[in-house]
Amino acid sequence: MANFYSPRDLNFQLFENIDLSKITDIPYFSDHSKENFELVLEAAKEIAERKLHPLLTEMDRKEPQLKDGSILIHPGMKEIVRQFGEDGWINATFSYDEGGQQLPWTIHLAAGYILQAANYSSSVFPFLTTGAANLIRSFGSKAQIDRFTPKMYSGQWQGTMALTEPDAGSSLSDLTTQAIPTEEEGTFLIKGQKIYISCGDHDACENVVHLLLARIKGAPAGTKGISLFIVPKLNPESGEPNDVTTEGLYHKMGYKGAPIAHLMFGSNEACKGYLVGEANHGLKYMFQMMNEARLGVGMNAVAIATAAFHASLAYAKERPQGRKLGEKNLSQPQVKIIEHADVKRMLLFQKSITEGTLALLIYCSWLSDQVTHDKDFETRKKRESLLDLLTPIAKSFPSEMGLQTTSAAVQVLGGAGYTTDFPVEQYYREARIHPIHEGTTGIHGLDLLGRKVIQNDGLGWKELMKEMQKDLIKAKSFPELKTQCVKFESAIQEVNTCLQKQLGKAQKGPEVFLADATLFLEVNGILCVSWMWLRQAATSIQALKNSSDKDFYQGKITTAEYFMEYELPKIQGLISRLNSETFPTIKMKESEF
Amino acid sequence: MANFYSPRDLNFQLFENIDLSKITDIPYFSDHSKENFELVLEAAKEIAERKLHPLLTEMDRKEPQLKDGSILIHPGMKEIVRQFGEDGWINATFSYDEGGQQLPWTIHLAAGYILQAANYSSSVFPFLTTGAANLIRSFGSKAQIDRFTPKMYSGQWQGTMALTEPDAGSSLSDLTTQAIPTEEEGTFLIKGQKIYISCGDHDACENVVHLLLARIKGAPAGTKGISLFIVPKLNPESGEPNDVTTEGLYHKMGYKGAPIAHLMFGSNEACKGYLVGEANHGLKYMFQMMNEARLGVGMNAVAIATAAFHASLAYAKERPQGRKLGEKNLSQPQVKIIEHADVKRMLLFQKSITEGTLALLIYCSWLSDQVTHDKDFETRKKRESLLDLLTPIAKSFPSEMGLQTTSAAVQVLGGAGYTTDFPVEQYYREARIHPIHEGTTGIHGLDLLGRKVIQNDGLGWKELMKEMQKDLIKAKSFPELKTQCVKFESAIQEVNTCLQKQLGKAQKGPEVFLADATLFLEVNGILCVSWMWLRQAATSIQALKNSSDKDFYQGKITTAEYFMEYELPKIQGLISRLNSETFPTIKMKESEF
The missing domain is CATH 1.20.1410 (I/LWEQ domain)
Structure with a gap:
């Protein structure tokens, strides 16, 4: 049934090419086992096949709508967002104390790969909430953690990363959103606008928690004056609006199911933000998370490329056209196109890139797990340096090559690939985002x-x-x-x-x-x-x-x-x-x- | 105003890099002059800017619809289709005797480049009619020419090429559409189906004239048994339906403004087709035209890539972001992104490919004009061989590279490029067809x-x-x-x-x-x-x-x-x-x- 990835290959990558079962030697993971990991992947496959993949095309055709200042997403997505929370996907890697499952990040990312291959748009929702919650639990106060994370973990509240502004995209040092101290310690009035905020607003969650970068009034110029704030859409206790308004909804070439918003903060001077950690350390905090997010984007790219590869492979195995080169006998039936060397070249290209970059991402996530839990300082430093070095490669190479492999998938299908009757044209459009977001x-x-x-x-x-x-x-x-x-x-x-x-x-x-x-x-x-x-x-x-x-x-x-x-x-x-x-x-x- | 191509560059290509004014030494072109050619290009620029480009986005958003067996296209296109005819674009290269202007094909293709860069979908309509009419005038009888071509030249009737069938795409030798002789000489009953027929049906023309490949009953297998027929949608004299029905309309990733139809011929055993030239010579006739069509597709690819290049160039000149590498002073204003070497690399990539492939196409069309009118057998043979050799290159290289250059255009715009607020994402989608049609x-x-x-x-x-x-x-x-x-x-x-x-x-x-x-x-x-x-x-x-x-x-x-x-x-x-x-x-x- 799963025709959008190869469970056999994923198993090979995790348990043969890297022996991930050994990771249970690390005390944090000691309750787990290979069987356990396989169950997690099986659960991901189940929800991917039964819930996510069936909505793939429909979420592309029925885009989110902005209505009376609110973004309405595909109704089918609401149940899925909730289920991601209920099934524990959002905080799976976090500790038991936090309600998590202490799962290796490698397994979490591998499960994510299955979800993303099934329906990239839908996979974005929990991915962002995990990232935002992770920032709060890593750098926020206990009070902030208690106040915000439980409903993020349960999928009731959406998390976002609010970085980009109209004049500050790649150049974050130029961001101008302001934070003005109030009488209440740690509470600021936020004023500014943020663009391209993924899942910045939608009707599947009760609240949206923005992890937002801004400058405290009087802070130094450049990156050294950027602080991190929690800015909820609604006050968590009262449910009253927090002066965060949806100014616009972007219409885009692909992954249309995920809403991307243009948000205004503090238009009525009444938007409260809560400082996370120390003032002026915001970018450092954000970047600590961004490395994981970057590997995540690399994995998204691999996942879409994988789905396109398998769609074109299935087509090539079924579609008869032409005869082997040199075959002159026209009374012979046409052969399946997978028998043509040039078609096999296009399939091998896709297989080599998708499975090769999947191996790289899994290697990186394994490194990340080691770095997080390694007790030996020297080993950790070495592995951390290696991971830091590999991160830009593991983000960008799959993203750039994903354009070419999804294009090869379209080409294998020929004219059919250009029509909306097959999913490859959608994969081609969706793949185009990855060389852009999380750093070009x-x-x-x-x-x-x-x-x-x-x-x-x-x-x-x-x-x-x-x-x-x-x-x-x-x-x-x-x-x-x-x-x-x-x-x-x-x-x-x-x-x-x-x-x-x-x-x-x-x-x-x-x-x-x-x-x-x-x-x-x-x-x-x-x-x-x-x-x-x-x-x-x-x-x-x-x-x-x-x-x-x-x-x-x-x-x-x-x-x-x-x-x-x-x-x-x-x-x-x-x-x-x-x-x-x-x-x-x-x-x-x-x-x- | 023309921000989708460079008139300066086109002038350079035609009159400096190749001295096209010399072509008027050929008797067929002797009435023309450089000034005259420039007027033609100016006229193309005029209609492109005033009529075609303003509809670019709208034709993408409001796709053709299939309603009660008829395809309805964007209403704005109707006027344009008629104007193409009235202004003489369709038969511009044909002789004065035929109502044409004896224009060099090079100039015609260059004018087409302007139209295609402005709005690719809209340029497809006359392009196909020219191709179909050219087949009739080259291989049809005088009666056929008189009966069909005048209203094609005037833009009242649409022409198409009907080749592909569900089981015969790249493998034309396997096509099965049948032609059964009738009592009337040269008239056959056609039965079969054709898919992916560009402009195969629409409401901007009174009639559609299909140049269709089929097998006369009892013909040899393979390509040696294929004949060419004229199959009108309506009987040219009576206006009665000719048993050609529109079975479906394809929805596709790009160039949505041009309708692509799935057609049934002879479902009621009443579809008349008229044999063109000799029986079983159909593929040879078709291929004679296809070489020009292939250069045409190469030019389409260059044109879309050109439009994307100029859109991204304009953006790069206006958009401030970041500072020169090594500039530490953040109080300096941000620079325009065109000052970054990596952005210039993406622009130079586009410029080098688009202007380099444009030069190649113009060189090929110049060769084609020489071959058509050359009196010296030896010279003609050499040039024809060179043109034959260059044709697959001039069709495919711009098509394949167009994917990468339009992608670079998107990348220059970053997040903005992925939204529908800018035309580059549309160019990216439209460019994807060219490595597929007219031969993968x-x-x-x-x-x-x-x-x-x-x-x-x-x-x-x-x-x-x-x-x-x-x-x-x-x-x-x-x-x-x-x-x-x-x-x-x-x-x-x-x-x-x-x-x-x-x-x-x-x-x-x-x-x-x-x-x-x-x-x-x-x-x-x-x-x-x-x-x-x-x-x-x-x-x-x-x-x-x-x-x-x-x-x-x-x-x-x-x-x-x-x-x-x-x-x-x-x-x-x-x-x-x-x-x-x-x-x-x-x-x-x-x-x-």
Whole structure:
């Protein structure tokens, strides 16, 4: 029934390629077991198949509406929002004390992947509430936690992240929303506007709790003067409106089921906000959460790409068209299009990207779980640096490649793929958001090259190289992987030489140094996914010997070969550009376009 | 006012980069002049700005409707369809005898580019009528020409191409629509169904004239048994229905303003069709027209990409966000995003692809005009072979790259680009059709490598190399282009070596030979656009010396540099794959996905 992802592959990723059952050695997870994790995934599959997927098309066709200042969403979504709360999805990773299940984040993210693949729009609602609640429990006071989180956990209240303003999108340092102290300690009057607020208002929840960035009057300019506030739509006790008004609803190309609002705060000077943690530390708090959110967005991208891949795969297995090349006998029936090498190329492209980036995201979430619970300072620092380095890659590469893989899915279906009779055109539209939100690809390029490869004396990069070498040595023990190992090893060297050249450019100023940071990000995306495929190929060769599931493992090995043959060589053109010393993008003047 | 294309660039392409005024040396065009051509382009700009562009968004939001078996299109389109006829756009290239203007096809295509950039959906209507009328005048009898074409030229009747069937899309040899001879000579009873028929039915015209492929009862199997018929919706004289019914209307991701129909022919055994030319020659006739149609689709793709480029360019010039890298002073105002190198990279990417592929299409249409009117057999044969070779490239490369450039346009706008408040998301959706219709990219890959580079003892390829060398020699005379010439020359060599390796693989059978034909097509797309940029750069260096329009020409030279630096190197990864001797796409089994 689940035709939007492969349960078999997800199981492989979690329990074979990474042995996640070992995570129960960590005391926080000691009540859990592999069986238990599988039950969680099974529950996600159940709600995805029975509730989310059936609404996929309808939520796209019947967009939310703004009526009398309120946003009305698809009625079917109301029950789902509530169920996400009741079934414990929102606070699953939190401690027992908080009513959570102490679930590894890896399992939570994997379950999320199933929900997102089934219906991306609907998965956004709990995802945001979890993020907002997590900010409160991490940095808020006990009183704030008690006041706001229980109804967020239960799905009665929606959580949001309110960052962007009309003049402050990528440049958060320019935000101008004001917070004016009141007589009541910790309570401020908020005044300003926020745009692009996902789930910023809707009628499936009783209240909306905004985690909002603003400047306390008199705070320093730039990012050092930004504070974090809890701003509820309604007063939690009285239920009275808190002067938060919905100014507009954005209509967008895709994931139409999730409402994106333009909100006004304090138009009547009566919007109360509650300071979270210390004044002027807001951006630091937000970023701590944003790393998880970024991996989350990477996973969203993988999920949509996965659904598109499986839709096109199913079509290719059923649709007859043409004959094998060289077949002249027209009385022969047409063959299924999956028999054409060019169609298989488009399917292998999708499989290699979706399963390769899924492996990367799962690896990152596993790292995140380790970092959160690791007792050893040195190990934690290393893993944290590695995770910090991988985050911009794991957010951006799946997002950018998702555009190309969902496009390949459309192409496999041909004319049918362009019509609304099949879901691939919707996936193509939905995938387009991911290179934009939670930091554009350009921003993540700057983050990787301008910050992450340098900080802590390059510790993150050193760790990455160490981990790649470890897996390379293992892979070399399999003669079947000889060619792949040669290709991967030489790619590692090329990328390292390239990195040294980039660092050399830093002397020429930040513009020259970072002009092609986006390309450097892409190179590393390709390199990391090659690494993930080498791991998967090695795991599969081992498994093949004692398994009856030979097709699955052989498919993995051939897909790894595909990636090394077709995708990895793309770093050549990128590196040749990165190593150049002429800079047309800097030289070009506005008037010359 | 025209913010969807650059009149300055189009003028450069036509009258500087190619000296089109010389075409008036050909007797057929001798009444024309450069001024005259400019008037035609000005007229296109006028209707595009005043009529087409204002309806762009509305035609997307208010889709055609199927009501009581008839398709109703946007009311505003009715006036435009009629005006296309009245103003002489439909038969502009035809002879004076036929009521045409003997306009070069190059100018007609360039005018079409303006219309398509303004509103792609609306441009489809006359484009199809021209194609259908062209088939009748080229292969039909005088009686057929007199009976059908006048009202097509005047825009009163719509023309279509009716090829695709549910079981015959890419594989035309499998089409099953039947034509049964009647007592009346040349008249047949048609029975079958056709899908994806663009403008197959609508209420802006009085009649629809289908140019339909079918099999005469008893005809040979495959492509050798396909004949071409004229099948009107209504009897031209009596106005009675001709048993053509509209079974369905497709809803699609983009270019929603143009209705795409599912049609039934002869459900009541009363659908009359009129044989065009000789029986069983239908596919040959159709293909003669299809080459022009394919260049037309390439141009559509360029046009949409151009509109998206200019929309994102305008936004980048206006939108302030962030500061130059390294600027720490936050009291400085934010800069326009066009000042960021990464944004300029996305704009240069779009400029280089759109203006580079526009140059390629104009070059091809110029070749086509020469071929049509050339008196010298040898020259004609050479140019025809070159045009045949370039056609799959000129159709597919702009189509495939249009996906990436319209995506870059969305990215430049960020969150705003994903909303329906700006047209870029619409361009992104509309562009997705081009790699599919008039032959998918995969089909054109097979055409290029499996047919075009081989036929006539490789004459087309030899001509291509000769022309590239000619321009290379010229470019070498400019010291400013030294680096670019070195890069281009070495690319030519690499592509030739790659071609030899591919031809070597032919011995291993067609599947091995053609498995990566799509990649070979992409390599040649990049090479040809590099060539076009070298030409444009050389033209611009010359012009720069005596012009006050220095920014325009300097922009061209820097964009050429951009292409050689960022895009041309991409052939390295593709060629490295093409030269490989392992074939994962052939090896992979259906059960292994």
